[in-house]
Amino acid sequence: MEKKVLIVNGLPRTMIVDSDVTLASVLREQLLLTGCKVGCNQGQCGTCSIIMDGKVVRSCIVKMKRVPNEAKITTIEGIGTPENLHPLQVAWMAYGCAQCGFCSPGFILSAKVLLEGNPDPTREEIRAWFQKNRNACRCTGYKPLVDAVMAAAKVLRGEMRKEDLLFSPTGNKIYGTTYHRPSALSKVTGTWDFGADVALQMPPGTLRMALVQAEVSHANILGIDTSEAEKMEGVYQVITHKDVKGKNRITGLITFPTNKGDGWDRPILCDKKVFQFGDAIAIVCADTEEHAQAAAKAVKVDLEVLPAYMSAPAAMADDAIEIHEGTPNVYFEQGIVKGEEIEPYFDQAAAIVEVNTYCSRQPHLPLEPDCGSAYFDEEGRLTIHSKSIALHLHHAMICPGIGIEPDKLRLVANPTGATFGYKFSPTNEALLGVACLATGKPVSLNFNMFQNITYTGKRSPGFVTCKLAADKDGKLLAMETDWTIDHGPYSEFGDLLTLRQAQFTGAGYDIPNIRGKGRTVCTNHAWGSAFRGYGSPQAFLASEIAMDELAEKLGMDPLELRYKNVYRPGATTPTQQIPEVFCFEEMLDKLRPLWKEAKQRCAEYDVPGKKRGVGLSLGIYGCGLDGPDSSEAWVEMTPEGVTVGSSWQDHGQGADLGTLTHAHETLRHAGYRPEQLKLVMNDTAFTPNSGPSGGSRQNVVTGNAIRVASEMLLNAMRKSGNKENGEYRTYEEMVAENIPLRYDGKWAASMCTDCAPDTGKGDPFSNYMYELFMPEVEVDLETGKATVVKFTTIADIGTISNKATCDGQIYGGLAQGIGLALTEDFEDLTKHTTLAKCGLPYVQDVPDDMQIIYNISPRASGPYGASGVGEGPLTAPHPAILNAIYNACGVRIYAIPALPAKIKAGLEAQKSSCGCCD
Ligand code: MCN
Ligand code: FES
Ligand code: FES
DSSP, X not given: OEEEEEEXXXXXXXXXXXXXXXXXXXXXXXXXXXXXXXXXXXXSXXXXXXXXXXXXXEGGGOXXXXXXXXXXXXXXXXXXXTTBOOHHHHHHHHTTOOSSOSSHHHHHHHXXXXXXXXXXXXXXXHHHHHHHTTOOOSSSOSHHHHHHHHHXXXXXXXXXXXXXXXOOOSTTOOTTBOOOOTTHHHHHHTOSXXXXXXXXXXXXXXXXXXXXXXSSSSEEXXXXXXHHHHTSTTEEEEEOGGGOOSOSEEOOOOOOTTOSSOXXXXXXXXXXXXXXXXXXXXEEEESSHHHHHHHHHHOEEEEEEOOOXXXXXXXXXXXXOOSBTTBXXXXXXXXXXXXXXXXXXXXXXXXXXXXXXXXXXXXXXXXXXXXXXXXEOTTSOEEEEEOOSOHHHHHHHHHHHHTOXXXXXXXXXOOOSOOTTGGGSOSSHXXXXXXXXXXOSOEEEEOOHHHHHHTSOBOOOEEEEEEEEEOTTOOEEEEEEEEEEEOTTOOTTHHHHHHHHHHXXXXXBOOXXXXXXXXXXXXXXXXXXXXXXXXXXXXXXXXXXXXHHHHHHHTOOHHXXXXXXXXXXXXXXXXXXXXXXXXXXXXXXXHHHHHHHHHHHHHHOOOTTEXXXXXXXXXXXXXXXXXXXXXXXEEEEOSSSEEEEEOOOOSSSOHHHHHHHHHHHHHGGGTOOGGGEEEEESBTTTSOOOOOSOTTOHXXXXXXXXXXXXXXXXXXXBXXXXXXXXXXXXXXXXXXXTOOOEEEEEEEOTTOOOOOTTTOOSOOOSOEEEEEEEEEEEEETTTOOEXXXXXXXXXXXXXXSBHHHHHHHHHHHXXXXXXXXXXXXXXXXXXXXXXXXXXXXXXXGSOSOEEEEEOOOOOTTSGGGBOOOTTGGGTSHHHHHHHHHHHHHSXXXXXXXXXXXXXXXXXXXXXXXXXXXX
């Protein structure tokens, strides 16, 4: 221990500190300055950046012994107040930089130091600064952050007023503008309390949990010995499967009766078997995290290690044993049948191509590790706070497993540092519930980044074959597909993902005749969870490379081949649904001149050792859960305004602003201003089942439910009955006339039907989002490294509810697409264990030159004409990047990520086969 004086945010603080703990932990745990966020805890993400003696410092890697006495430390809490924000904080709000907001304090402090030394930086200097300081963001695609620094710099130089940064509504309309998020102020001031912050603020006596986790991928459990651990310092209880009161399984809610499993395959705490690396075997509850972790190491688990099937082909081999006894490893099959038999078309085709692609086990890499806490509330309900993006679904999935009556379980979503879909599956909820029930005490569980990466769901790898036939003019005649999904050991939603291949392979084109079959395979690698774009990246990787190869074979321009075949009136989707709008023709018309320019620019690029190429693809995603998806929301008039309640769970995509905007767009007719609308969100005790924030469904489905509830209130307030433009009753008049103040709005996509398991036929989604991708890529011929230098995209997402949100969704999705194409992976359990090693794109991996063009086709069934946006940008950016690599240097990559070594091998193979060098 040592005594140190730290000058924190301008004031001297005398601290007694352990020399070996980090500055981040002293700031967070001793000073409760939780604006300092800890993501990786390894110096790789910059979320913990603070300013020490004028320099940006990643406080998670600075031990207290290296902090000088009287060091001047500035944290986010010290640079501005809500009434007097720093211009960077305002700019962060104005440019939609605080999506999840987990990285915001670190970025803002980092940028502050930059601007102190360089008041007039170029965009490149800003990017170089963030790169050097390892400031990472997984949500925004970085461009808005650079925009914000440029704008704040102008304010600091006196060239514009801080007050002019934020959009301020004129005519009481915020729909379609860049109005900021209600949560933005808390995010930029560091007061948006994420789960780890909530855990720190729990009352004394809260037990801290640590997991005993499997370090092998497949094994029988012969015994668990907790005796040593139980005796260790601070330990309150060690919990195993024997202490679980319920079925000890998470129900996968199998959606298809044709599934060969029963959906009860994921243990909460392993009893008989370990199914994957990281599986939880026991929980230690202790007075501190350190004590819990030390005791977890002392729990002895006797294992009989079994062969681990780490990929679908391995688990499908004839000699593979069943991972879940009684259920075949291939446990679900899905077909696609459209039009006539395809053989005659392949026989008569002028051109046929066949591609085999592999879409990787992409890790989600949110910067906030999984975390949560649980306690009994004042009504005796077990209350679990987590990063859940599917509160009511998770409620149903964990109740029987932990052994609690549904009305005794309450789930609450914490402010969330992004999930990108991994939290569509329950992760820690059941573990928290089990621990709270077993101990009767409040509990908390924080994962570190290693646990977060190795023990949460991943994108399921897809092996997809796509064969296309076209006539001599390029008109598509038929498609044949085959696909295999490696879904890891747990079946939850695996059938749905397998169906997605039927829905999206070849989507976008009028293909009259289709045949195909796919299957879901149980393996021992990471369990498959939802990931932004869910199912579509696997599908489009195959069909969009196939389209490029077909164009080449026919001697056609890739854009013109697509133009000839895209949906037009009369066409149907692969599942035989009539698209709700036909927008691709117009979008391609908009893109054509830019495509021509890009082709010329790349062809003329003349730098020794480098080549540039441009690629193209289209992507589509549906807004909704398959079939007649529905949502609920309520509004209630109060003396101050209107309270709006929804369970539109917020990963960081802007559920708060979405809720506000949809309510305001209706309620503004009665004169309500945005600040009069109060939001109550994401707590099953108060908010209704709005369905999960997956499938980019909320803007459409919950947006509609909020619109309906708001319209009901507006109708009740109208003095002239249902006629528009009438006068509206005040709160007092409503009360005096005994008119109800609260209205429950419901909306169902009643026009939708499920897809059949054998043919895929169905109308699964009421609305889709459509996007064209056009990256320009540079390939280093020496190293094989590919870099995206420019990205142009055209998106049709219907009307735009909030422009800053949609821009941010698209930039962020494209950045993830670049990672998916070039760097990201989770395959090697000994290597892919940190953000950097998993290939997280930093600012200089993502181009600053990104252009979004909106093509607005209002949707009849979208609220105010809107569709969804979140998943569109991650449907098919990666095949476009691979097509651009091919265009640059002639190397075709079919298995992502396209690491430099793969491209280099292709370049070398070209050299050795060209003959001229012999
Ligand atoms: N929106 C809009 N105008 C439109 C469509 C949408 O302004 N025409 C806004 C919505 O109001 C919302 C956002 O865009 O704020 C996304 O809306 P939508 O596409 O309906 O998606 P959901 O709200 O259902 O969010 C889920 C979606 C998914 S499935 C994943 S995964 C995802 C994503 O959004 N994960 C994210 N975006 C993310 N963004 C961040 N920062 N972090 C994640 O984890
Ligand atoms: Fe410190 Fe990531 S760099 S938490
Ligand atoms: Fe940057 Fe979410 S806003 S990580």
